Amino acid sequence: TLFDCCDEFLGLCDVNQQLCETNQDSLLTIHLEDFIANPQRELLRLTGFVGMEVDLPYVQACCSIVKSSESRTRELGDCPPLILARITSRRKQYAFWKRYDSELARPQVALSRAA
Secondary structure (H helix, E strand, O other), rough: HHHHHHHHHHHHHHHHHHHHOOHHHHEEEOOOHHHHHHHHHHHHHHHHHOOOOOOOOHHHHHOOOOOOOOOOHHOOOOHHHHHHHHHHHHHHHHHHHHHHHHOOOOOOEEEEEEO
């Protein structure tokens, strides 16, 4: 159900928050908006983080397929009030959502280095 999906999503947010709190040195935060605005910079941050050496033609090729704007699929339909209330009531406990205080938005993604 949609409520089950919401609970799973919030559970993943809990895991992400725990990772952010306990493994800051081994995580890289990437915001979709930053990636869209400057894909070359963010891709170089990501490849540097994972220790991958890349050449400029590779980076340019990768950046050429990045869409110029984000898809805001969350605006395509109405969110049931109970789901919205559940997410809204918990989102302030997640540091990775602070950037989105003015709207209920997708959180940043924390990528973990391979252990």
